[in-house]
Amino acid sequence: MTVLTVPMADAGPADVTRRTRVLRRLRRNPLAVVSFVVLALVAVLALLSPWIAPYSVDQTDFARTFAPPGTPGHVLGTDDLGRDVLSRIMLGARASLQVGILAVATSLVIGVPLGLAAGYFRAWDAVISRFTDLLLAFPFLIMAVGLAAIRGASLGNAAVAIGIAQIPGVIRVVRSDTLRLKSLDFVAAAVVDGASDLWVLAKHILPNATSVILVQATVAIPAAILGEAVLSFLGLGIQPPAPSLGTMLATAQQFAARAPWAAVLPGVVIMGLALAFNVFGDALRDALDPKGDRR
Amino acid sequence: MARYLLTRAWQSALTLLLSTIVVFFGVRALPGDPALALAGEDRSPEALDAIRRHYGLDQSLPVQFAQYVERMAQGDFGVSIRTGTPVSSMLTTALPVTAELAVLAILLATALGVGAGVLAAVRRGRPAEWLANGLALIGLSVPHFWLGLLAILYLSVATGLFPASGFVPILEDPVDNLHHIVLPAVILGTGLAAIIMRQTRSAMLDSLSSDYVRTAKAKGLRPRAVITQHALRNSLIVVVTVVGLQLGGLISGAVVTEQIFGLPGFGKMTIDAVFQRDYPVIQAVVLLTATAYIVINFLVDLLYSVIDPRIRVTGDPA
Numbered sequence: 110m111t112v113l114t115v116p117m118a119d120a121g122p123a124d125v126t127r128r129t130r131v132l133r134r135l136r137r138n139p140l141a142v143v144s145f146v147v148l149a150l151v152a153v154l155a156l157l158s159p160w161i162a163p164y165s166v167d168q169t170d171f172a173r174t175f176a177p178p179g180t181p182g183h184v185l186g187t188d189d190l191g192r193d194v195l196s197r198i199m200l201g202a203r204a205s206l207q208v209g210i211l212a213v214a215t216s217l218v219i220g221v222p223l224g225l226a227a228g229y230f231r232a233w234d235a236v237i238s239r240f241t242d243l244l245l246a247f248p249f250l251i252m253a254v255g256l257a258a259i260r261g262a263s264l265g266n267a268a269v270a271i272g273i274a275q276i277p278g279v280i281r282v283v284r285s286d287t288l289r290l291k292s293l294d295f296v297a298a299a300v301v302d303g304a305s306d307l308w309v310l311a312k313h314i315l316p317n318a319t320s321v322i323l324v325q326a327t328v329a330i331p332a333a334i335l336g337e338a339v340l341s342f343l344g345l346g347i348q349p350p351a352p353s354l355g356t357m358l359a360t361a362q363q364f365a366a367r368a369p370w371a372a373v374l375p376g377v378v379i380m381g382l383a384l385a386f387n388v389f390g391d392a393l394r395d396a397l398d399p400k401g402d403r404r
Numbered sequence: 405m406a407r408y409l410l411t412r413a414w415q416s417a418l419t420l421l422l423s424t425i426v427v428f429f430g431v432r433a434l435p436g437d438p439a440l441a442l443a444g445e446d447r448s449p450e451a452l453d454a455i456r457r458h459y460g461l462d463q464s465l466p467v468q469f470a471q472y473v474e475r476m477a478q479g480d481f482g483v484s485i486r487t488g489t490p491v492s493s494m495l496t497t498a499l500p501v502t503a504e505l506a507v508l509a510i511l512l513a514t515a516l517g518v519g520a521g522v523l524a525a526v527r528r529g530r531p532a533e534w535l536a537n538g539l540a541l542i543g544l545s546v547p548h549f550w551l552g553l554l555a556i557l558y559l560s561v562a563t564g565l566f567p568a569s570g571f572v573p574i575l576e577d578p579v580d581n582l583h584h585i586v587l588p589a590v591i592l593g594t595g596l597a598a599i600i601m602r603q604t605r606s607a608m609l610d611s612l613s614s615d616y617v618r619t620a621k622a623k624g625l626r627p628r629a630v631i632t633q634h635a636l637r638n639s640l641i642v643v644v645t646v647v648g649l650q651l652g653g654l655i656s657g658a659v660v661t662e663q664i665f666g667l668p669g670f671g672k673m674t675i676d677a678v679f680q681r682d683y684p685v686i687q688a689v690v691l692l693t694a695t696a697y698i699v700i701n702f703l704v705d706l707l708y709s710v711i712d713p714r715i716r717v718t719g720d721p722a
Contacts, residue, residue, distance in 0.1 A: 242419040243426065245701075246694040248652030250659050254678050258686050259433050274652075331545060338547045339660050343675055362553055362664070369557050376550035383545035391541070 134396035141392030147385040155203035164193035166200050166352045175368045185374060188357070189364055194371070198378055201354040204347055205334045205382060208268045212333035213326050215272025216279050221322060223276070224283025225310050229291060234284075241277045249274030249336055257345045264337075264353075267346035271336040275329050282325045286318045320397045327390035331383035338379050354379050409706065416702040423694040428472055431687050476691060482684035484677075491688045494673060501571060501669035502658050504581075508589035509654070513596035514643050518636075520597070521604025525612060526631060536601065543598025548657060552591040552664040559587065569666030588665040592657050596650055603642045641711055648704035651697055 135141045154161070163184075170191030178186040178194075185194040227237040247255070253270035260266050290296060291314065299309050340346030341355025349356055354375040361372035439455045440447065456462050463471070475481075481491035524536035560568035566587045574581040611617055620630045647654075659671030666672070670689070677685035 239415065239418060239422065242415065242698075243422045245652060246419060246423045246697045247426075247690065248655045248693060248697070250656035251674075251690055251693045254674055254686060255430055255690050257678055258681070258683065259430065259435070335545075335547050339549055339656070342549055343660065343663060345678065358547075358550060358553060365553075365557055365561070372550070372553050372557060376547060376554070379550065380542070380546045383547075384541060387541055387545050 131396045135392060138392050138396070140388050141396070144385045144389040144392065147381070148389060151202060151382060151385070152206070154199060155206050158196075158199040158203050162193075162196035162199045164196045166192065166197050167350055168192060175364070175371075177368075178370060178374075186368075186370070188371065189360055189368075194357075194374065197352040197357060198354065198375060200352040201357060201375065202378055202382065204264065204351070204353050205337055205379065208264060208271070208337035208346075209330040209333040211265075211268040212271040212275060212336070213329045215269060216275035216329065217322065217326065219272075220276040220279025221283050221315075224280040225287050225314060225318075227280060228284040228287025229306065229310055229314065237280065237284075241280050244273065244277050247274075250339070253340050253345050262340075262345045262348060264347045264351070267337055267340045268333075270340070271333045274336075275333065278329065279322075279325055282321050283318055286321045287314055290314045290317050324390060324394045324397065327386060327393055331386035331390075334379065334383050334386070408709065412702060412705050416698050420695060420698050423698070424473060424476070424691065425469070427687060427691045427694070428469055430690070431683070434683055481688035481691075484685050485682045486680045491684050494685065495670075495688065495692070498668060498670045498673045500573075501667055502662065502671060504574065505585060505589055505592060505661065505667065505669060506654055506658055508585060509593035509596060509658075510647055512589055512593035513600055514647075516593070516597040517600025517646075518604050518643060521601040521642075522608055522631065522636065524601070524605045525608030528609070536605070540598040540601045540605075543594050543601075546594070548591055548595050549660045549664055551594065552588070552661060555587055555591060556664070571667050571669075585667070588661045588667060591664075592654070592661045595657060596646070596654060599650060600643055600646050603646050607642045608636075641708070644704060644707055644711060648701050648708075651700055655693055655697070 135145075170187065172191065173180070173183070173187055174189055174191045176183050176187040176191075178184065180186055183193050183195070185198065188194055188197065223237050223240070226233045228234075249271055252274055253267060256266045256270045296309060296313055299313055304312075337346055337353070338355035338358070341353040342359045344356075344359065346355060347353035357375040358372060361368070361375070365372060439452045439461055461468065479492045481495070483490055484494060487494070520536040520539065524533040527533050555566075556568050560566045567584050571584050572580040617630055620633075621627075625633075658669070659674055661667070662669045662671035663675050673685065674689045676682070677689065
């Protein structure tokens, strides 16, 4: 922050320069560019997969089960029911992204307001802290087990379980950023000016907290993707015959003796997705770091 | 410090009470009549009545809750619907397996994570840092159950170096026990190692640029001594913090790892219970995990204030 950019309520030009600086830093980081391109490609493929996948995901071919990768007509081979592996991986990645985004959206919708309240209102802090402790006491898998017992296993319930488990992380970062922003002069100025608490939170604190929320979301999505894979692998997530990378691995474990290669690809795709998000998240955090080019 | 610990103790007790309430109502939200769920095979009206009386299901909710807490505190988690054995005795055979797996994984992750983190911080900007950073990112992104699957396929089945599944109690044959549990522990430890590495690296970078390290260097201390005596001391705090924070992830990871390697621990018991709709077992598992989480994190806080003098003085975690 330079001396000249006074962080007042409508710091328009300063905001613009900050955004261009962050974007410039991202563009100059090759890891950020590569991971962003990978994510963009995957997102496009995932969006279009129902139309561009070579086969329907449910199309079985019992004459050609466990075709190895490289089989004509099935580039990545077929599974135990003769379904095309490439098509199922494409739609499985789509489901992974869906759960990732759904889970993180759940955690943000609940976590951001609670984090703001905990950081801004002293009286709420203790109550919300106990709520956070309570959530933390139920690890995501145990939460998923409980939800599956009560409501049955499904993509939605898996996403909710993962999302609930991610709420404490959101509350923590939003709370600490709110505490920091609250002590700055422009917030005090707004309060003196007679702005209501809600106005200050919505107009001054939340917009300035977006960067930490963005970073938190970027690292929470890969965690959610891994969570979905685990739950589906255990049978607590996406239910067959719907395609999921996790269930593909469960099937592969079952038929490991006949088709050991089937265990490789879905895992590589999960790892690639999570890695791209994590690398981009790291780059984003570095680019947003006001301390500059500390790496 | 006494005040800080007292506050933490009170907070932990409150969280424990709240989580018990959550589980109590969670059990009531289960589909179907709880008496029916508890009855198992014998579903005659007399049997159901007996169960309702035994579990106080005919009483008011507050009374039921009080009785519930009393039963849980005595370790009476009911009887497994599927096997007919008391849930408490299932737990006594399953928990040591998971505890051993978790302790081994934490030890491995600490050795690996602290080592790589220190290396990355000291060799800043060199290939060693890139390698350590890259491995940590991969460790954060790889699905560990998949690593386990590959390890079984390519290390156990193909080469026979490790058993693919099963377990031997440590008291029966310590060597064979280790042989069975080392691969699962490595798999479970990798994710934790990645997190410890990243935290250690950033803590080391902070302390390496701090005044007290500059002073130590200025008075002519050898670089190795600076690192081990001054900078590294802080990484102990990092490890304790990370293990406390990641305990939930470790429990979740243990469940999956046990499932893949067929270890007869807490995790396998949990997953089996879900698919068999063995509600008394599920309830015990959920309640026990929450209790373990709360108690261990309280202990971590105690340990924390022992290791870090700053907390003892200010009464506030840094």
